[in-house]
Amino acid sequence: xxxxxxxxxxxxxxxxxxxxxxxxxxxxxxxxxxxxxxxxxxxxxxxxxxxxxxxxxxxxxxxxxxxxxxxxxxxxxxxxxxxxxxxxxxxxxxxxxxxxxxxxxxxxxxxxxxxxxxxxxxxxxxxxxxxxxxxxxxxxxxxxxxxxxxxxxxxxxxxxxxxxxxxxxxxxxxxxxxxxxxxxxxxxxxxxxxxxxxxxxxxxxxxxxxxxxxxxxxxxxxxxxxxxxxxxxxxxxxxxxxxxxxxxxxxxxxxxxxxxxxxxxxxxxxxxxxxxxxxxx
Numbered sequence: 521x522x523x524x525x526x527x528x529x530x531x532x533x534x535x536x537x538x539x540x541x542x543x544x545x546x547x548x549x550x551x552x553x554x555x556x557x558x559x560x561x562x563x564x565x566x567x568x569x570x571x572x573x574x575x576x577x578x579x580x581x582x583x584x585x586x587x588x589x590x591x592x593x594x595x596x597x598x599x600x601x602x603x604x605x606x607x608x609x610x611x612x613x614x615x616x617x618x619x620x621x622x623x624x625x626x627x628x629x630x631x632x633x634x635x636x637x638x639x640x641x642x643x644x645x646x647x648x649x650x651x652x653x654x655x656x657x658x659x660x661x662x663x664x665x666x667x668x669x670x671x672x673x674x675x676x677x678x679x680x681x682x683x684x685x686x687x688x689x690x691x692x693x694x695x696x697x698x699x700x701x702x703x704x705x706x707x708x709x710x711x712x713x714x715x716x717x718x719x720x721x722x723x724x725x726x727x728x729x730x731x732x733x734x735x736x737x738x739x740x741x742x743x744x745x746x747x748x749x750x751x752x753x754x755x756x757x758x759x760x761x762x763x764x765x766x767x768x769x770x771x772x773x774x775x776x777x778x779x780x781x782x783x784x785x786x787x788x789x790x791x792x793x794x795x796x797x798x799x800x801x
Contacts, residue, residue, distance in 0.1 A: 522609060523551060529612075544608055547601035554591050618690045631687035631698040636660075637774050639680065639742070644695035646679040647686075654695075655679075662769045664785055665778040673778040674709065674746050680776065681707050681744045700742070703774070706735050709746035722751040729764055736773040743768060745777040758783050 526548045530536050578584060595602050622628050625647060638660040645652035655676060665673045683693045684705040708728040713721040732743050748764065749757045758781050765784065768775040 522605065523548070525609060526605060540608055540611065544605065547598070547604045550598050550601050551591075551594055551605075554587075554594050614690075618692060621690070622692055625694055627694070627696065629693050629695055629697055630691060631683075631693045631700060633687075633700060633702055635701060637701060637740075637772065638699075639684075639774065639776075640697070640699040641680070641683070641695050642697035644679055644683060644693070644698065646675060646682065647694045649675070659774070659776065662765065662775040663777075664765070665776070666780065666782050666785060677709065677744045677746050677776060677778050681705055684742055701740065703740040703742045704735060705744070706732050706741050707744045707746075708732055708748070709744065711751070720751070722749075725749055725751050733764070733767070736768065736771045741773040743773055743775040743777075745775065748777050748779050750780075754781070757781065 526544050529541050530544060530548065535541055627643070638658070640658050642656045643654040644656070645654045653672070655672075665676065667673050679694075683695060683698055684700060684703075687693050687698055687700060688702060688705075708725070708731075711721060711724050711728060713719065714724055719727075729745070729749075732741070732745070735741050736743065748761045752760070761777075761779065761781065761784055765775065765777060
């Protein structure tokens with residue numbers, strides 16, 4: 521199948537002149553003779569006399585086995601050229617997939633990257649939502665999203681996280697403008713308890729947050745936390761959430777968290793004021 525694809529690409533007008541297609545010529549020519557001798561009759565049971573006769577000849581001379589051994593020998597002797605064919609075909613398939621994805625979107629943009637620990641988005645939307653509500657934001661520091669139920673907090677966080685991954689993988693974002701930095705996108709959302717593993721919802725949340733705390737100490741990260749520590753009571757949740765978010769605020773990362781606890785906003789304000797006073801003295 522792969523060799524047939526190479527053959528069709530090399531014979532297709534307006535495509536065979538591309539440099540990436542021309543790079544297929546040399547490795548394909550090495551396997552061309554072996555591929556041309558590949559058996560074309562593969563039916564084991566047929567009413568046609570010619571096909572039945574071919575099957576007897578194939579069994580007698582083991583043509584399929586001999587051809588398979590010849591082809592495998594060619595791969596061993598020219599494995600670098602065979603890998604080059606795989607690489608080129610893979611790049612073409614990836615490019616076609618990205619192009620198809622872009623064409624399926626109502627709008628998209630090419631992301632821009634800088635060294636700022638911030639996010640700047642304009643008319644961003646989630647690619648899986650039909651008729652989405654587009655949002656714009658400029659997030660230059662750790663942020664806390666609050667609001668009522670079904671107000672879009674989780675959807676907005678997931679939209680930012682998905683586009684952060686798309687930007688650094690396929691260089692495509694579902695937005696009008698998207699500016700970010702090269703950073704590891706790490707999330708803590710949609711947690712579930714692990715009954716088979718003997719872990720409660722709270723333990724699963726703690727392990728997820730621990731994974732984030734470990735990651736931000738190794739490389740630049742953009743953290744997304746949805747409904748932080750909602751698996752525990754109000755007093756302990758607010759205290760622990762404030763401690764976690766405060767620790768992340770002192771690290772080289774950008775943290776965006778969603779919570780119904782508006783008390784966290786007040787605690788964050790007091791922490792920033794105390795930090796400014798301590799720096800002043």
